[in-house]
Amino acid sequence: MQRQMTGARMVVQALKDQGVEVVFGYPGGAVLPIYDEIFQQNDIRHILVRHEQGAVHMAEGYARSTGKPGVVLVTSGPGATNAVTGLTDALMDSIPLVVLSGQVPTFMIGTDGFQEADTVGITRPCTKHNWLVKDTDRLAETLHQAFHIATSGRPGPVLIDIPKDVQFATGSYSGPAEARVSHYRPRTEPEAEAVARLVELIETAERPVFYTGGGVINSGPAASRALRELVDATGFPITSTLMGLGAYPASGKGWLGMLGMHGLYEANLAMHGCDLMINLGARFDDRITGRIADFSPRSTKVHVDIDPSSINKVIHVDLPIIGDVGTVLAAALEAWTARGRRVNGAALQKWWGQIEQWKLKNCLAYAPSKATIKPQYALQRLEALTKGRDRYITTEVGQHQMWAAQFLGFEAPNRWMTSGGLGTMGYGLPASIGVQIAHPEALVINVAGEASWLMNMQEMGTAVQFRTPVKQFILNNERLGMVRQWQQLLHGERYSHSWSESLPDFVKLAEAFGCKGIRCDNPADLDEAILAMLDHDGPVIFDCLVEKHENCFPMIPSGKPHNEMLLGDAAVAGAIEAGGAVLV
Amino acid sequence: MSALNIKKGSTSHSAYDLRDPHAEVVESHTLAVLVDNEAGVLARVIGLFSGRGYNIDSLTVAEIDHKGHRSRITVVTRGTPAVIEQIKAQLGRLVPVHEVHDLTVEGAAVERELALFKVRGTGDKRIEALRLAEIFRANVVDSTLESFVFEITGTIEKIDAFAELMRPLGLVDVARTGVAALPRGF
Ligand SMILES: Cc1ncc(C[n+]2csc(CCOP(=O)(O)OP(=O)(O)O)c2C)c(N)n1
Ligand SMILES: [Mg+2]
Numbered sequence: 001m002q003r004q005m006t007g008a009r010m011v012v013q014a015l016k017d018q019g020v021e022v023v024f025g026y027p028g029g030a031v032l033p034i035y036d037e038i039f040q041q042n043d044i045r046h047i048l049v050r051h052e053q054g055a056v057h058m059a060e061g062y063a064r065s066t067g068k069p070g071v072v073l074v075t076s077g078p079g080a081t082n083a084v085t086g087l088t089d090a091l092m093d094s095i096p097l098v099v100l101s102g103q104v105p106t107f108m109i110g111t112d113g114f115q116e117a118d119t120v121g122i123t124r125p126c127t128k129h130n131w132l133v134k135d136t137d138r139l140a141e142t143l144h145q146a147f148h149i150a151t152s153g154r155p156g157p158v159l160i161d162i163p164k165d166v167q168f169a170t171g172s173y174s175g176p177a178e179a180r181v182s183h184y185r186p187r188t189e190p191e192a193e194a195v196a197r198l199v200e201l202i203e204t205a206e207r208p209v210f211y212t213g214g215g216v217i218n219s220g221p222a223a224s225r226a227l228r229e230l231v232d233a234t235g236f237p238i239t240s241t242l243m244g245l246g247a248y249p250a251s252g253k254g255w256l257g258m259l260g261m262h263g264l265y266e267a268n269l270a271m272h273g274c275d276l277m278i279n280l281g282a283r284f285d286d287r288i289t290g291r292i293a294d295f296s297p298r299s300t301k302v303h304v305d306i307d308p309s310s311i312n313k314v315i316h317v318d319l320p321i322i323g324d325v326g327t328v329l330a331a332a333l334e335a336w337t338a339r340g341r342r343v344n345g346a347a348l349q350k351w352w353g354q355i356e357q358w359k360l361k362n363c364l365a366y367a368p369s370k371a372t373i374k375p376q377y378a379l380q381r382l383e384a385l386t387k388g389r390d391r392y393i394t395t396e397v398g399q400h401q402m403w404a405a406q407f408l409g410f411e412a413p414n415r416w417m418t419s420g421g422l423g424t425m426g427y428g429l430p431a432s433i434g435v436q437i438a439h440p441e442a443l444v445i446n447v448a449g450e451a452s453w454l455m456n457m458q459e460m461g462t463a464v465q466f467r468t469p470v471k472q473f474i475l476n477n478e479r480l481g482m483v484r485q486w487q488q489l490l491h492g493e494r495y496s497h498s499w500s501e502s503l504p505d506f507v508k509l510a511e512a513f514g515c516k517g518i519r520c521d522n523p524a525d526l527d528e529a530i531l532a533m534l535d536h537d538g539p540v541i542f543d544c545l546v547e548k549h550e551n552c553f554p555m556i557p558s559g560k561p562h563n564e565m566l567l568g569d570a571a572v573a574g575a576i577e578a579g580g581a582v583l584v
Numbered sequence: 585m586s587a588l589n590i591k592k593g594s595t596s597h598s599a600y601d602l603r604d605p606h607a608e609v610v611e612s613h614t615l616a617v618l619v620d621n622e623a624g625v626l627a628r629v630i631g632l633f634s635g636r637g638y639n640i641d642s643l644t645v646a647e648i649d650h651k652g653h654r655s656r657i658t659v660v661t662r663g664t665p666a667v668i669e670q671i672k673a674q675l676g677r678l679v680p681v682h683e684v685h686d687l688t689v690e691g692a693a694v695e696r697e698l699a700l701f702k703v704r705g706t707g708d709k710r711i712e713a714l715r716l717a718e719i720f721r722a723n724v725v726d727s728t729l730e731s732f733v734f735e736i737t738g739t740i741e742k743i744d745a746f747a748e749l750m751r752p753l754g755l756v757d758v759a760r761t762g763v764a765a766l767p768r769g770f
Contacts, residue, residue, distance in 0.1 A: 125631055
């Protein structure tokens with residue numbers, strides 16, 4: 001059914017028809033008609049951010065923790081350019097977002113008008129798709145297509161640029177059912193023949209490992225359930241990328257911990273030594289593979305991915321299976337069950353014996369201290385004191401992020417939000433607010449580094465205004481810790497600009513924002529301080545002063561294979577060769 | 585390598601199945617990409633090539649179905665078999681792209697390019713240019729007492745060869761359309 005209305009009203013109507021509950025945004029001249037419509041309704045909640053980058057990360061946190069697309073509204077020019085980092089972040093991590101930007105009126109496009117930017121040009125490489133809508137009659141359909149494209153196949157961010165005259169003009173609106181979305185239908189059903197081959201491989205493998213990624217989370221809760229059933233029934237070990245944590249529970253018996261550059265010893269050696277690698281929704285990122293030529297040299301590699309371009313992009317695989325991970329897992333379970341759920345038990349037992357040997361290395365061990373808080377200790381205490389609660393964790397980027405991935409255990413999907421592909425400092429605080437907006441009753445903690453946190457600290461104002469009781473757990477080493485670690489290992493201990501001088505007093509900063517500040521620098525006081533943070537009914541900035549020169553291990557130096565990992569007690573000087581130093 | 589003799593390639597229907605995936609040889613491939621003729625679609629395709637460091641040797645584009653707003657982009661690109669497969673997969677992922685065909689591996693194809701050559705000269709050189717143009721079946725589409733513009737159609741190689749011959753005879757300007765290609769037969 002078609003109805004006449006203005007473009008601005010269509011935007012709000014389409015969001016309602018798409019089931020949108022929240023929009024993260026910031027107004028400006030080119031979106032005033034849309035803001036006027038938002039003012040005149042109560043179905044959609046608008047969260048006023050403090051910077052458009054914050055809006056996009058909030059929408060990412062919202063999307064990642066709910067499985068629904070996040071929606072953002074920004075003005076033209078600087079509003080749109082401020083959204084670019086968030087869009088790139090969402091593209092790299094396959095997060096579904098619909099971003100609406102205002103644009104100068106169509107008759108002014110190309111004249112360098114006030115706050116004009118070529119937004120579709122600027123965002124073309126950092127969106128899954130984008131549109132400039134020049135005709136109000138095309139707006140409704142474009143809005144519905146945007147939701148379809150953001151959420152189907154491999155999810156990602158899309159942007160619609162809407163000139164102001166298109167918002168004012170009247171046109172005909174039609175609902176989601178009438179929108180033409182037919183030609184974008186990525187394949188989700190795997191080929192039966194490929195699934196049958198996978199089952200054969202499962203039956204005979206001697207040293208198998210599941211290697212899972214963010215695709216399992218994106219596929220939805222059913223994929224995580226099928227994964228758990230398959231892993232537990234086969235008795236195979238399982239590791240995951242940073243993006244996939246929580247798809248299989250950390251307390252599960254097959255769990256090896258995270259793999260990759262700062263992954264666990266046993267996980268990386270299992271990847272190196274396996275004879276069957278089953279990649280489920282991961283993309284052989286360089287943080288995972290290390291040196292390509294020596295990556296898991298003796299394994300048969302299976303790669304399940306919904307995006308055909310991920311197959312053979314980095315690592316050549318033996319069995320590609322294109323489809324939705326959840327659908328593939330269900331099909332594999334069915335086929336494997338029909339053939340009697342066989343595995344090579346004797347070989348598996350031997351393989352686990354080997355893995356148990358690797359675990360004895362206790363690769364996360366660190367030198368404890370009674371005088372200073374070790375960052376690892378802080379996370380162990382946070383884990384112990386929040387275990388069993390309905391807990392969501394976001395992070396910033398740096399050492400603290402890797403320690404959080406190593407020391408916190410995730411039992412369910414959608415509980416761990418971190419910037420993986422782009423590594424965006426400043427992601428965690430706004431993401432935590434987005435998560436809390438979606439889950440008002442849950443415990444939401446941003447594990448932060450002080451430097452990253454400062455990048456979007458203005459969003460504390462948003463947290464206070466919208467009463468989101470997010471806990472900002474800052475592991476403050478007064479250093480760009482991860483940069484400092486690389487300078488120590490790679491650049492002759494020349495610590496060029498990797499420390500933070502004149503940091504703010506975080507407790508006073510909390511007071512200035514109108515929230516609670518807590519400082520702790522003594523391991524003996526830490527539990528009490530963490531409990532005070534958890535008990536406080538409101539946002540908290542927790543300044544946890546930690547050891548300044550702790551390094552994050554294990555570490556696979558750039559350009560090295562999995563079996564040449566550095567451990568905490570290793571002599572690290574000169575560990576990275578010149579060839580590796582050019583890699584990031 | 586798998587003992588099961590599993591097919592290689594980015595999709596199990598790929599013609600790449602038949603080629604050695606580890607080959608380091610750089611091949612030239614002609615790709616036909618059928619797209620919605622919507623704003624920015626060419627920028628999207630070109631941006632993909634430049635952003636990911638792929639080569640474009642030739643590119644042509646025109647709307648081929650005015651009612652359906654479909655355009656056909658013909659790209660001649662170079663790369664190892666793995667890179668060519670990746671290019672096709674990346675193109676296939678773009679939302680306005682409907683079909684990607686690798687004319688180089690999907691069977692015989694006809695490839696043609698049109699070029700205009702301006703050749704300036706007098707006396708023997710002028711006569712020689714005209715004689716060679718006849719051999720190449722190039723048409724004279726403009727002439728003054730001191731110059732010709734030749735129009736020539738053919739494969740890239742034929743046009744390159746003609747250009748080489750015209751160079752010493754007073755070649756001053758060239759315009760080439762890029763390659764258009766279709767598979768032979770049905
Ligand atoms: C926006 C941005 N700029 C620069 C970097 C490079 N970088 C990676 S980690 C890091 C240091 C982070 O310091 P902090 O947030 O204090 O975390 P720590 O490593 O000390 O735990 C830097 C500068 C980045 N990832 N993102
Ligand atoms: Mg720091």
